[in-house]
Amino acid sequence: MSNLHTVVCVKIVPKPEEVSVAPETLRLDRAGARSEINPPDMNAMELALSLKERHGGRVSIISMGPPFFTPLLRVALAMGADHVYLLSDRAFGGADTLATTYTLAKGIEKLGAVDLIICGEESSDGATGQVPPGLAEWLEWAQLTMVNSLDVDVEQRQARGRREIPGGHEILEVPLPAVVSVQTASNEPRFMDYKIKPWAFAEGRVTVWNQADLAAEAEYIGTPGSPTIVSGLDEAASRERKRIILEGSVSEQVEQLVAVMEQAG
Amino acid sequence: MVKSLYGIDEEINAIWVFLEQDGSALAGVSLELLARGGELAAQLGWRLVGFLPCRRAAGWVEEAFAHGADEVLLAEDPLLEHFTVEAYTQVAYEALWEHKPSIFLLGATPNGRDLAGRLAVRLRTGLNADCTALRVNPAGVLVSEVSGFGGGVLALIEMAHHRPQMATVRPGVFPPGEPDFNRQGTVVRLPVNLTVESVHTRIVERVVGQGVDLTQSPVLVVGGRGVGDNFKMLYELAELLGGEVGATRPPVDEGYIERARQIGQTGVICRPDLAIVCGVSGAFHFTVGIQEAGTVIAINTDPEAPIFAAADYGIVGDVHEVVPALIRELQVTD
Numbered sequence: 001m002s003n004l005h006t007v008v009c010v011k012i013v014p015k016p017e018e019v020s021v022a023p024e025t026l027r028l029d030r031a032g033a034r035s036e037i038n039p040p041d042m043n044a045m046e047l048a049l050s051l052k053e054r055h056g057g058r059v060s061i062i063s064m065g066p067p068f069f070t071p072l073l074r075v076a077l078a079m080g081a082d083h084v085y086l087l088s089d090r091a092f093g094g095a096d097t098l099a100t101t102y103t104l105a106k107g108i109e110k111l112g113a114v115d116l117i118i119c120g121e122e123s124s125d126g127a128t129g130q131v132p133p134g135l136a137e138w139l140e141w142a143q144l145t146m147v148n149s150l151d152v153d154v155e156q157r158q159a160r161g162r163r164e165i166p167g168g169h170e171i172l173e174v175p176l177p178a179v180v181s182v183q184t185a186s187n188e189p190r191f192m193d194y195k196i197k198p199w200a201f202a203e204g205r206v207t208v209w210n211q212a213d214l215a216a217e218a219e220y221i222g223t224p225g226s227p228t229i230v231s232g233l234d235e236a237a238s239r240e241r242k243r244i245i246l247e248g249s250v251s252e253q254v255e256q257l258v259a260v261m262e263q264a265g
Numbered sequence: 266m267v268k269s270l271y272g273i274d275e276e277i278n279a280i281w282v283f284l285e286q287d288g289s290a291l292a293g294v295s296l297e298l299l300a301r302g303g304e305l306a307a308q309l310g311w312r313l314v315g316f317l318p319c320r321r322a323a324g325w326v327e328e329a330f331a332h333g334a335d336e337v338l339l340a341e342d343p344l345l346e347h348f349t350v351e352a353y354t355q356v357a358y359e360a361l362w363e364h365k366p367s368i369f370l371l372g373a374t375p376n377g378r379d380l381a382g383r384l385a386v387r388l389r390t391g392l393n394a395d396c397t398a399l400r401v402n403p404a405g406v407l408v409s410e411v412s413g414f415g416g417g418v419l420a421l422i423e424m425a426h427h428r429p430q431m432a433t434v435r436p437g438v439f440p441p442g443e444p445d446f447n448r449q450g451t452v453v454r455l456p457v458n459l460t461v462e463s464v465h466t467r468i469v470e471r472v473v474g475q476g477v478d479l480t481q482s483p484v485l486v487v488g489g490r491g492v493g494d495n496f497k498m499l500y501e502l503a504e505l506l507g508g509e510v511g512a513t514r515p516p517v518d519e520g521y522i523e524r525a526r527q528i529g530q531t532g533v534i535c536r537p538d539l540a541i542v543c544g545v546s547g548a549f550h551f552t553v554g555i556q557e558a559g560t561v562i563a564i565n566t567d568p569e570a571p572i573f574a575a576a577d578y579g580i581v582g583d584v585h586e587v588v589p590a591l592i593r594e595l596q597v598t599d
Contacts, residue, residue: 097392128394133382142465143350146375165375168473174466185518224266227391227427234419242577253580254590260578264539264560
């Protein structure tokens with residue numbers, strides 16, 4: 001058996017349909033929103049777990065956020081991950097991509113002996129997809145983003161993935177260690193395993209690391225480590241449409257439709 | 266506070282645009298960024314600069330001038346023929362460090378995102394990713410609008426102290442301008458110091474030119490869950506109208522249609538003259554992809570479907586009846 005150690009970066013996000021903008025303050029109102037594992041990260045977990053089935057080794061989960069994320073992260077243990085690491089410190093709050101990738105990189109460095117990091121394509125709340133290249137840059141590793149399939153050659157220490165690019169696709173090969181991001185919906189995430197679920201939720205390993213544990217420098221984390229600021233929030237305005245319903249039988253509707261289409265060009 | 270490698274006291278008043286080429290022409294998103302970047306540069310009285318890494322420049326430099334660039338920084342090297350993140354990041358980093366522009370804009374394409382994410386960390390600066398609008402204030406601060414939570418929330422993002430101000434923008438967000446091939450500009454050649462050993466990514470296979478670019482199609486016929494696996498009729502309709510077929514996420518996830526045709530928040534943003542939307546419920550993360558369409562027609566069995574609020578004309582009916590009837594009607598009219 002190989003010792004392939006894969007780390008999956010998991011973000012806990014509020015369910016998108018339960019978040020709104022408070023009209024007076026223009027702040028995000030997450031009060032009533034339940035949280036979940038960022039759905040694209042489920043595809044990253046599935047890829048990591050399937051690599052473990054093929055090559056052996058182990059899968060660790062790394063996440064960043066407050067302690068109340070712990071039970072949500074136990075879902076990953078119940079799916080088959082071996083260990084969860086939660087980077088949690090008030091000082092990590094307010095992080096943008098630069099501070100987030102720095103903090104995650106410090107976590108990876110502390111873990112040591114990591115061969116492969118797998119991330120989801122993007123997060124459902126931020127949707128920037130910028131964590132994988134940023135993380136790879138801090139670690140000075142190779143990267144392979146937006147793949148819809150991945151093969152790892154443990155002996156040769158290489159990863160090969162296929163990704164779609166505008167108007168086509170490419171197959172790329174990078175040396176390990178590497179950071180990989182996986183295209184959303186490129187696989188079918190497994191369900192929790194009911195046999196390990198009791199262990200996962202009762203005694204499954206969740207390790208919490210704070211700033212001191214990571215030896216993370218204060219100027220690189222949280223708000224001080226974040227160049228960008230949110231200067232305003234707004235609910236997206238949708239463009240006004242005519243909203244005319246065409247009535248009549250199907251053939252009458254279609255006749256009207258053809259007239260409309262001729263006008264539209 | 267974290268400091269960028271260069272700050273506002275050293276910045277040069279220029280807007281840079283990453284010019285992506287696919288071997289034959291500049292990418293559509295690069296032209297769109299030149300158009301919008303040119304407007305912002307004019308507002309500030311700044312220069313618009315194209316940054317072009319490639320093996321050997323073909324007509325791209327002239328194309329960039331025609332679309333508004335005052336200057337093109339040209340980095341030519343065999344190792345820059347195709348994008349690899351190591352080579353492109355190295356060349357871009359050296360150019361940015363040397364010239365210190367205030368703003369750097371990139372397309373939110375797979376390669377543009379890879380490059381932007383690496384550069385922002387290497388330069389210790391901020392990155393506004395996947396912007397849906399760009400503005401500048403008179404002080405030269407870039408204000409980027411980004412959408413989150415499936416498109417329902419818009420945030421305005423800016424950085425006060427860090428340079429360059431980096432932003433990536435999805436293809437199709439800005440209209441490309443009209444080219445003026447009489448426009449001239451200056452070409453500056455950048456030194457390139459790349460070695461084969463510095464490039465870790467190996468391109469095993471690369472196939473382009475077979476896919477579809479929905480952002481360029483004047484007419485789109487879009488199918489959702491209600492179409493089932495019957496995309497054949499949508500292709501028939503699209504062909505009659507000289508258009509292309511797109512889809513929402515469920516049919517793509519089901520494998521009924523390829524992902525390059527997915528429209529919306531996680532697909533492409535389109536601005537066709539006409540969009541015919543079939544069997545689509547109309548969640549925001551889809552409608553954001555057609556909100557700039559000229560005319561939107563919706564066909565759906567559910568009169569309460571949100572798509573009718575995002576459409577100019579609606580037919581409450583079964584797509585499997587209405588679309589074939591429409592095809593027959595168009596064939597007769599022809």
